Amino acid sequence: MSKEHYLTLNKASGPNSDVPTTPFVKVVALIATLGGLLFGYDTGVISGALLFMGKELQLTPLTTGLVTSSLLFGAAFGALLSGHLADAAGRKKIILGLAVIFAVGAMGTAMAPDVNWMIFFRLVLGVAVGGAAATVPVYIAEIAPANRRGQLVTLQELMIVSGQLLAYISNAAFHELWGGENTWRWMLAVATLPAVLLWFGMMFMPDSPRWYAMKGRLAEARRVLERTRRQEDVEWELMEISETLEEQRGEGKPRVREIMTPWLFKLFSIGVGIAVIQQMTGVNTIMYYAPTVLTTVGMTDNAALFATVANGVVSVLMTFVGIWMLGKMGRRPMTMIGQFGCTLCLVFIGAVSWLLPETVNGQPDALRAYMVLIGMLLFLSFQQGALSPVTWLLLSEIFPIRLRGIFMGGAVFSMWIANFIISLCFPVLLAWLGLSGTFFIFAAIGLAGALFVIKCVPETRNRSLEQIEHYLRDTLRSDREEPDRSANQAWGSAQKDEA
Template sequence: MTKEQYITLNRASGPNSSTKTEPFVKVIAAVATLGGLLFGYDTGVISGALLFMGDELHLTPFTTGLVTSSLLFGAAFGALFSGLFANAAGRQKIIIILAMVFAIGAIGTALAPNVEWMIFFRLILGVAVGGASATVPVYIAEIAPANRRGQLVTLQELMIVSGQLLAYISNAGFNAAWGGGETWRWMLALATVPAVLLWFGMMFMPDTPGWYAMQGRLAQARRVLERTRAREDVDWEMEEIEETLAEEKDRGKVGLRDLAKPWLLKLFFIGVGIAVIQQTSGVNTIMYYAPTMLKAVGMSTNAALFATIANGVVSVLMACVGIWLLGKIGRRTMTLVGQFGCTFSLLFIAAVSFFMPETVHGEVDALRGYLVLFGMLMFLSFQQAFLSPATWLLLSEIFPTRLRGVFMGSAIFAMWIANFMISLAFPMLLASVGLSGTFLSFALIGILSGAFVIRCVPETRNRSLEQIEHFLHDWLSDDSEERRSPAAAKRQAASH
């Protein structure tokens, strides 16, 4: 193929295609991202349920922490195990299994007779949450056409924050309807509804073209492409998939031992770094502990609970903005804006809590509390519109086809372990150095994370998954300092 033919083809199809998304792709994304809705609901619902289950389960401060954080610990291993089995079982089958685990975990926590069973079923639920966080973005990235991959993958992020908002609203709704008592059991049981819908829906969904091709089932891969791509894109993408798999076959069977290859080892650590910096921004301390922080800076209980719903609303709105932005600007740019925007917001919260007095004329200063709330909302705007969408999308794109499941699972394992450790440490940080010192610590980490983004995060926009794999192989295999710079790599790609 001549250079002119290649340019003409690329304008008509693939990453630069102007064709509309096939309706079946939208159906697949809507069904699969129910996993994200469950992810968000199950991580958010516990904040309200804890208010009512304490007396019945005889919770102490220590067991309250275990009930909350056990899901995060289970999620780390769910991400790891789902990644290990994704290549063998297929992305679609993994999601079906996870839907059943979601239902078991939801029913188990709702019926738990004591704290030991509650912690056990929260761990089970965590396995499903972690597995969904690692598998759903990969599934959508591989099933989506290249020119719509960004928007479709970040539907996962929108569904996560929508699930959290649904949890906050349902907590308030159940409490308003039935008050205390065993209301918490209904809060937890509600998660079985989307779990059943996810299981039923995924039974009728195909696996991805890349996975079918990887198993040697090329006819099925083509059939999926014919249902999910414009007619003119099918041959182009099928050829790319076959060429990439042929190259990988020539390199030999791919496995974890391939981490000995320098470019794959570098890529693995870049992926882990991208996953971890999303957590070191401190986002989940705000999502989990917002009422505690707002009460600490002078808000009443009712005002603090209302503000938590406001956090959820802003997260959903900004996730929608993020989906729109991904069609306009690059992933690397979004990560940079999000990282430094979050860091500025953390510095703002630290400055307000440090410089403004807690009381004015002997009374609690309400302005201080609302300025901290403003800082939280500003933080969530940068996090949900820029950093989180770019994070999930980059992780679903940058890993090679045969290692995508394992590498994605490992990166999300690291993300959940970081989440677990930060959430566990936050109350102790708050008690020892106060709100200002805690958020200053997160801001300093944010500056280091920004340096990592500048140095290591690549630009993947307007490339198919196969093109991304070739680009990263060439970039990370070159020992030149100039070529290792993502900005230099971007300039070089633009010049061709």
């Protein structure tokens, strides 16, 4: 790929273009990210439902952890499976199938007669959640123009936190309006509606141009590009995709064992690390167990439910900040801001719960409860305003096109396994070590994650997906692997000339 190619591309549909996003791209992104809305709702709704299902399902601390974390265990395998199938069957077909699984899982949990069926249907629901987490960001990244990829992929994170906010609002509303012990079933059943909308919407959407090109269906790839790019930009982007695929044509069909290629193993390890550190902050213990934590420090059920709505509002507002920041700064500094900020907030929550008294004059200390809530809100500001949006974006960008589905599935599998372990252990840790000890452990893990960010996270801003692929391949290959640095050098020269 020549310097002139990059210069022309960057002035057209490339990462430095100022061309606005077409309405069709926005519609595609909005419909696809209904999967993110479901992801958020189904992971957030359990926080309020746990307060009311416990008596009917006879939950213990262990089974409480299993009900919460079974979704995450299913999500790990849903991500792994969908990652493999998305390369073979296409991103669109996978999302359609996931919509059906979302609906079945939501209705199953709402009608579960006992804890065993609840855990089973939470596993089913988890398959859809994990599949959406692995497939939707890749689909959007591959269909979006390079100059708007960051904002459009981050729409997935906005929909996730919007789904969680919707869950918190519906939890509080159902309890306030109807009360009673069975309202948790309606809380869970609501998720069926967006699942139906996702299925109908995706029926009318195309697959991504990169998937069509990977399957040799260049005419269809061109048609999608014509609907999502300016007419004069179509040829350049199709040429770039075709050239990258041509370089890989001799490598045959994607195979899992290719991960053992040294530079690919390094890249996959970086992707797994990026995915896991986002969970090791303990974010989802706050999202899933916020009412439990707040009632532990003295809030009533009603106060805890309404306070959890504040968590959702802050998450949504800060995701808008994150989308804005992605247009202003690089992926690497944004990851650092998120990781260091989250770690400091975990220390704050642990210190508050350790230093302030549990009771004052025989009553729960309101100051302690609200200081913990403030710590949660600050934590979510860094998590949802920086770390989470850039995590999903990096995962959708860094993997090579031939292996993107497989590698994305593996990285998200690792994310969900980490989430599963943390969510399963949290009620036990809370009962054993208390709030302060539990959050100090998360803070220590956060420090280890910060070291990983400093050492390993790459910068991908202002590069097309194909440029990122060449850049990372040439950076991670050893001299013995005969690196071809021409593409990276061409990109660097083009950047200097444009500057």
